[in-house]
Amino acid sequence: MEICNACRYCEGYCAVFPAMELRRAFSDQDLNYLANLCHNCRGCYYACQYAPPHEFGINLPKVFAELRVQTYAQYAWPAPLARAFERNGVLVSLIAAFGVAAVLILTMLLQSSGVLYSAHVGPGAFYTVIPYPVMLVLSAITFVFALLAFAMGFRNFWRDTGGGPVDGRAIGRALHDVFTLRNLGGGGHGCNDLDESFSGARRWLHHAMFYGFLLCFAATCTASLYQDFLGMRPPYGWFSLPVVLGTAGGIGLLVGTVGLFGMKLIGDPAPTARRLLGMDVALLMLLAATSLTGLLLLALRATAAMGVLLAVHFGFVLALFLVLPYSKFVHGVYRSAALLRYAVEMTPSRASSSSSAAS
Numbered sequence: 024m025e026i027c028n029a030c031r032y033c034e035g036y037c038a039v040f041p042a043m044e045l046r047r048a049f050s051d052q053d054l055n056y057l058a059n060l061c062h063n064c065r066g067c068y069y070a071c072q073y074a075p076p077h078e079f080g081i082n083l084p085k086v087f088a089e090l091r092v093q094t095y096a097q098y099a100w101p102a103p104l105a106r107a108f109e110r111n112g113v114l115v116s117l118i119a120a121f122g123v124a125a126v127l128i129l130t131m132l133l134q135s136s137g138v139l140y141s142a143h144v145g146p147g148a149f150y151t152v153i154p155y156p157v158m159l160v161l162s163a164i165t166f167v168f169a170l171l172a173f174a175m176g177f178r179n180f181w182r183d184t185g186g187g188p189v190d191g192r193a194i195g196r197a198l199h200d201v202f203t204l205r206n207l208g209g210g211g212h213g214c215n216d217l218d219e220s221f222s223g224a225r226r227w228l229h230h231a232m233f234y235g236f237l238l239c240f241a242a243t244c245t246a247s248l249y250q251d252f253l254g255m256r257p258p259y260g261w262f263s264l265p266v267v268l269g270t271a272g273g274i275g276l277l278v279g280t281v282g283l284f285g286m287k288l289i290g291d292p293a294p295t296a297r298r299l300l301g302m303d304v305a306l307l308m309l310l311a312a313t314s315l316t317g318l319l320l321l322a323l324r325a326t327a328a329m330g331v332l333l334a335v336h337f338g339f340v341l342a343l344f345l346v347l348p349y350s351k352f353v354h355g356v357y358r359s360a361a362l363l364r365y366a367v368e369m370t371p372s373r374a375s376s377s378s379s380a381a382s
């Protein structure tokens with residue numbers, strides 16, 4: 024950072040460099056903040072005259088990626104579960120396998136084969152296989168726990184990197200940066216997704232995954248409204264709101280995760296932390312498996328395959344919510360917190376006082 028602060032060649036690329044320029048010295052907390060502000064676009068690596076083989080060996084995307092994982096463990100809640108970030112790819116894969124196996128075996132044990140392997144149609148068909156109270160309680164426990172862990176992690180990050188009040192303008196600016204992924208734009212010309220050439224592919228694939236996930240969540244919420252307030256039990260028609268939202272979300276999630284996985288396989292490994300690949304791939308595969316089994320369940324819900332597909336999909340969903348706070352998914356939480364801190368720092372009053380302090 025001290026070399027970059029003297030050089031400043033990359034200051035238009037992303038938020039990291041303007042945030043860096045507000046500082047003369049870099050505490051551990053500053054570095055945690057800057058590492059999470061980095062969107063791993065890799066632009067500064069290919070632009071840098073001090074990148075390897077230069078003796079300075081500047082490789083910000085790689086160093087920041089390694090530091091980010093340390094921050095995930097440092098801010099994790101509850102603290103003893105921070106160890107989940109060690110050998111994370113293996114852990115996420117094991118929990119996913121266990122979640123699917125547990126739901127499948129329990130369904131087979133508790134339901135007769137006549138129920139599990141027969142076609143069920145009409146309102147409440149899914150609940151013939153897995154009773155509604157079981158679905159509701161297990162989903163609610165894992166979902167609420169994941170939300171709580173995210174909120175506590177966000178709070179830990181915010182306090183450690185300086186705390187302080189937040190105004191509506193800063194929140195608006197941060198939300199804009201989160202929802203547009205502005206920092207994956209490389210300052211306007213795109214990212215170095217695969218090598219030194221520029222493209223917007225990673226940004227759009229990330230959008231497909233992110234908005235796909237949100238649409239799937241919206242589908243679940245609207246399905247709950249249909250059931251609990253309108254008294255309409257699933258499965259719903261092809262053109263009903265839950266099915267339209269879920270189909271669009273599932274396709275977006277699948278396209279985004281598979282595309283990002285492909286980019287990781289063929290991209291230049293030099294600016295990446297290869298030892299963290301397992302963590303990335305495990306989450307992408309879990310998200311892809313959840314969306315794929317959801318789409319298959321939708322397509323085959325009127326057939327005898329519905330029972331097994333429902334158990335497998337529900338197992339993936341439970342595993343996903345269990346591991347979300349201890350997987351690569353948390354980068355969204357800490358990156359959002361870093362963007363909020365950046366927005367606070369860049370409001371005119373803060374920026375001018377920080378600049379005069381730096382001067």
Ligand code: SF4
Binds near residue numbers: 030
């Ligand atoms: S990454 Fe390299 S080129 Fe960019 S600001 Fe730092 S030292 Fe300068």
Ligand code: SF4
Binds near residue numbers: 040063067084206
């Ligand atoms: S990799 Fe991209 S986002 Fe990260 S510091 Fe470099 S230019 Fe900024």
